[in-house]
Amino acid sequence: TKVTQSHGLNPASQNFAVNISGIAAAVYGMDVQYVTVNEQAPDFAALIATAQANGSEAIFTVTSEHQCNALITAARAGGFDGPIVAGICTYFVSELGADAVGVYTVLPVAQPDTIGGSVEVQARLTEYQTLMVDAGYEQFSGGDQGVWSFGVLQELRSVLERIEGDITSESFEETISQDVVIPGWFGPDMNCGVSNGLSPQFAAHCSDSVSTWVVEEVDGENRRVQIDDFFDISEAIG
Numbered sequence: 309t310k311v312t313q314s315h316g317l318n319p320a321s322q323n324f325a326v327n328i329s330g331i332a333a334a335v336y337g338m339d340v341q342y343v344t345v346n347e348q349a350p351d352f353a354a355l356i357a358t359a360q361a362n363g364s365e366a367i368f369t370v371t372s373e374h375q376c377n378a379l380i381t382a383a384r385a386g387g388f389d390g391p392i393v394a395g396i397c398t399y400f401v402s403e404l405g406a407d408a409v410g411v412y413t414v415l416p417v418a419q420p421d422t423i424g425g426s427v428e429v430q431a432r433l434t435e436y437q438t439l440m441v442d443a444g445y446e447q448f449s450g451g452d453q454g455v456w457s458f459g460v461l462q463e464l465r466s467v468l469e470r471i472e473g474d475i476t477s478e479s480f481e482e483t484i485s486q487d488v489v490i491p492g493w494f495g496p497d498m499n500c501g502v503s504n505g506l507s508p509q510f511a512a513h514c515s516d517s518v519s520t521w522v523v524e525e526v527d528g529e530n531r532r533v534q535i536d537d538f539f540d541i542s543e544a545i546g
Contacts, residue, residue, distance in 0.1 A: 310338070310340075310365050310366075312364040313342050314379065315370045316347045328541065332544070335544075343355055343359075352379045353385075355367075356379075357386065365391070366393065369392075377403060394413050401421055406525075409523050415532075418494050420436070420455070421450060423531050424533060424534025459495070463493050467483055470488070484501075485500060490514070496515065498514040519537065519539070
């Protein structure tokens with residue numbers, strides 16, 4: 309019911325805080341304190357102390373990978389024992405060892421380290437990792453940007469393959485606006501025709517679906533375990 313949310317000074321993070329978290333907080337009756345973090349010189353120890361002082365039960369952050377690591381480390385060092393939601397961050401799972409266990413993330417797609425999702429998605433993630441190894445980029449295969457980019461290109465391909473004749477901006481827009489399901493490569497399916505090609509929160513998206521995951525130690529390795537199915541943010545917050 310009481311949450312401290314930290315976000316950077318960049319427009320994307322501030323937009324998320326106001327247009328997503330702010331609406332959700334109002335809908336679900338949460339008291340959210342927003343703390344802006346100077347991304348050039350973040351003081352996460354002070355942020356943790358602020359959260360503890362105002363009685364926050366949880367901390368939610370929207371920030372970069374290395375700052376997720378720093379925030380989680382500061383929270384553990386400061387004795388904060390409530391839930392920590394590390395936005396869409398990824399690398400802390402393998403880099404922070406035991407400190408990562410119990411931390412939550414919110415993801416629009418499955419990742420190589422996640423457990424959950426359909427058999428088809430898991431097979432595609434295996435294929436993706438194999439291709440990254442073959443290309444010499446294995447060290448980047450666990451990052452969210454690589455997974456998203458690969459998945460988006462596969463989804464884009466499924467649209468382009470339906471175009472008859474020349475591929476132009478007009479033929480693409482006409483095709484993607486049809487009432488046709490576009491298979492989600494690493495996440496839920498989409499239908500841009502039903503959503504008019506836009507999501508209420510992000511103009512370039514056809515879907516606002518995300519899922520929640522928590523880090524657990526599985527067979528001696530930190531993995532993110534899916535704790536709920538994908539759901540549409542816009543529907544959830546009205």
